[in-house]
Amino acid sequence: MSNHLFDAIRAAASGDTPFIRINGGRIWTYGDALDLSGRIAGAIDTLGVRPGDRVAVQVDKSAEALILYLACLRSGAVYLPLNTAYTVAELDYFIGDAEPRLVVVSSAALEKVRAIAEPRGAIVETLDADGTGSLLDLARDELADFVDASRTADNLAAILYTSGTTGRSKGAMLTQGNLLSNAVTLRDYWRVTAGDRLIHALPLFHTHGLFVATNVTLLAGASMFLLARFDPDEVLSLMPGATLLMGVPTFYVRLLQSERLDRQAVANMRLFISGSAPLLAETHVEFKERTGHAILERYGMTETNMNTSNPYDGERIAGTVGFTLPGVTVRVTDPATGTVLPPEETGMIEINGPNVFKGYWRMPEKTAAEFTSDGFFISGDLGKIDRRGYVHIVGRSKDLVISGGYNIYPKEVEGEIDQLPGVAESAVIGVPHPDFGEGVTAIVVRRPGAVLDEKAILGALQDRLARYKQPKRIIFAEDLPRNTMGKVQKNLLRQKYADLYAEA
Numbered sequence: 001m002s003n004h005l006f007d008a009i010r011a012a013a014s015g016d017t018p019f020i021r022i023n024g025g026r027i028w029t030y031g032d033a034l035d036l037s038g039r040i041a042g043a044i045d046t047l048g049v050r051p052g053d054r055v056a057v058q059v060d061k062s063a064e065a066l067i068l069y070l071a072c073l074r075s076g077a078v079y080l081p082l083n084t085a086y087t088v089a090e091l092d093y094f095i096g097d098a099e100p101r102l103v104v105v106s107s108a109a110l111e112k113v114r115a116i117a118e119p120r121g122a123i124v125e126t127l128d129a130d131g132t133g134s135l136l137d138l139a140r141d142e143l144a145d146f147v148d149a150s151r152t153a154d155n156l157a158a159i160l161y162t163s164g165t166t167g168r169s170k171g172a173m174l175t176q177g178n179l180l181s182n183a184v185t186l187r188d189y190w191r192v193t194a195g196d197r198l199i200h201a202l203p204l205f206h207t208h209g210l211f212v213a214t215n216v217t218l219l220a221g222a223s224m225f226l227l228a229r230f231d232p233d234e235v236l237s238l239m240p241g242a243t244l245l246m247g248v249p250t251f252y253v254r255l256l257q258s259e260r261l262d263r264q265a266v267a268n269m270r271l272f273i274s275g276s277a278p279l280l281a282e283t284h285v286e287f288k289e290r291t292g293h294a295i296l297e298r299y300g301m302t303e304t305n306m307n308t309s310n311p312y313d314g315e316r317i318a319g320t321v322g323f324t325l326p327g328v329t330v331r332v333t334d335p336a337t338g339t340v341l342p343p344e345e346t347g348m349i350e351i352n353g354p355n356v357f358k359g360y361w362r363m364p365e366k367t368a369a370e371f372t373s374d375g376f377f378i379s380g381d382l383g384k385i386d387r388r389g390y391v392h393i394v395g396r397s398k399d400l401v402i403s404g405g406y407n408i409y410p411k412e413v414e415g416e417i418d419q420l421p422g423v424a425e426s427a428v429i430g431v432p433h434p435d436f437g438e439g440v441t442a443i444v445v446r447r448p449g450a451v452l453d454e455k456a457i458l459g460a461l462q463d464r465l466a467r468y469k470q471p472k473r474i475i476f477a478e479d480l481p482r483n484t485m486g487k488v489q490k491n492l493l494r495q496k497y498a499d500l501y502a503e504a
């Protein structure tokens with residue numbers, strides 16, 4: 001039997017080679033990871049999870065959590081990672097929509113999650129950051145030599161939820177072929193080899209930390225320092241023994257705030273990669289001055305994996321996301337007519353290739369609406385391709401805020417605020433923020449006579465929205481600016497509050 005993605009991972013794995021290094025702790029070899037992933041796959045199978053069933057996972061970052069992803073690939077289950085910041089209210093929607101057969105959570109969340117998952121027929125098991133939990137207890141009783149489920153390139157490997165710009169979150173269905181093709185392309189483009197040591201400080205529930213960082217490491221047979229979270233001091237301490245860092249722009253902004261960052265500190269480092277949000281040109285320039293390294297910026301999406309990258313050897317140009325990756329097609333079209341535009345002209349970025357997802361989970365109409373008739377995915381990003389072939393992202397047609405690499409859909413936050421007593425209406429925008437890139441900001445219009453302050457609104461959102469989605473500031477206004485069609489002019493609000501978070 002063949003398992004498209006895991007066979008490739010297995011082929012790159014060499015038993016005694018280190019795979020995961022826990023800072024100051026255990027080193028997991030590839031052999032260890034194969035062994036435990038086989039046992040967990042066995043436990044998943046014994047629990048009755050069949051190929052194609054979803055396994056939803058909301059757990060803290062750990063080696064075991066990463067190996068659970070491998071176990072899902074091996075058992076044929078569809079891995080569904082969830083941000084640890086999601087509240088129970090948010091989780092309720094994902095579990096209802098994805099109908100997982102198994103939900104894995106930390107033991108602290110067990111009772112609350114059971115209450116929402118078990119009535120829907122899901123089994124709930126636990127996995128904690130210290131490597132304990134009921135799932136691992138079950139795995140101990142299983143054999144390590146699990147027979148991997150047969151999976152083709154077209155079978156689903158994962159579903160990752162991306163919030164909808166108009167309403168409900170959508171589950172992006174990623175196939176084994178999507179993940180493998182992109183990981184091989186990136187490994188080769190960035191020249192990742194078995195000699196590389198990646199500093200992995202990203203969360204494991206998004207494309208960046210899960211697929212880009214993890215799959216590329218696996219397919220190179222390389223190793224990674226697995227950090228629970230991003231801590232600039234810890235990252236700097238690891239650099240002398242590492243070669244590679246992948247991060248969101250906030251990582252680089254925070255590293256630059258450390259006096260420890262200099263040429264000496266990065267002497268062993270081969271490559272710094274940035275993505276998930278725009279890297280300010282000034283961050284790129286400052287980093288180059290301090291370290292001698294030009295950060296390599298690349299561009300991707302949950303739905304498409306990675307699309308473009310600045311070159312390894314050629315010029316890495318600040319403010320661009322580089323060239324279209326081999327095997328991927330990126331074009332720019334006129335948003336009104338769909339006509340393909342020539343170089344240097346700005347329009348809608350559209351993507352086609354083996355990296356592009358299969359569609360949104362149980363939302364055929366939404367899927368159809370996001371593809372052109374000739375099969376290109378409409379990204380919602382506005383940009384141009386210059387004469388040299390570098391792609392530039394100049395804006396977004398989708399109403400989206402990206403804060404510290406996390407996406408926040410204003411409509412979701414506005415929906416929660418508008419429900420509160422005393423609120424007439426609200427507009428949520430992103431404005432420049434020195435640390436997070438964009439800061440979520442709500443402009444709220446009170447109902448006549450309502451007594452409502454910032455604290456009351458923020459307090460009411462606590463249990464409704466993950467922390468990173470909650471506005472950093474609430475501003476009260478008499479009304480919202482509207483165009484003649486009655487649409488809120490968010491561009492005017494973004495201009496008006498552009499300096500809200502400016503550093504003193």
Ligand code: MCA
Nearest residue numbers: 206207208230250275276300301302403404405406467468
């Ligand atoms: C934490 N907080 C945030 C964020 N993170 N608020 C807004 N935006 C955020 N991203 C909140 C915390 O809850 C806390 O609230 C306060 O802000 C300060 O937290 P802090 O300790 O500074 O946060 P941190 O734990 O250091 O996290 C910041 C971070 C983290 C390291 C930038 O957000 C992160 O790891 N981001 C990476 C996200 C990512 O992986 N994106 C990839 C998506 P309070 O103090 O009030 O409780 S994949 C993708 O986009 C595509 C496919 C791609 O191209 O890669």
Ligand code: AMP
Nearest residue numbers: 275276277278298299300301302393407
């Ligand atoms: P997500 O939905 O989390 O996959 O976020 C994808 C979005 O992040 C893209 O559509 C872009 O708007 C943005 N993005 C990712 N990488 C970059 C980058 N290097 N520069 C600018 N925007 C980026």
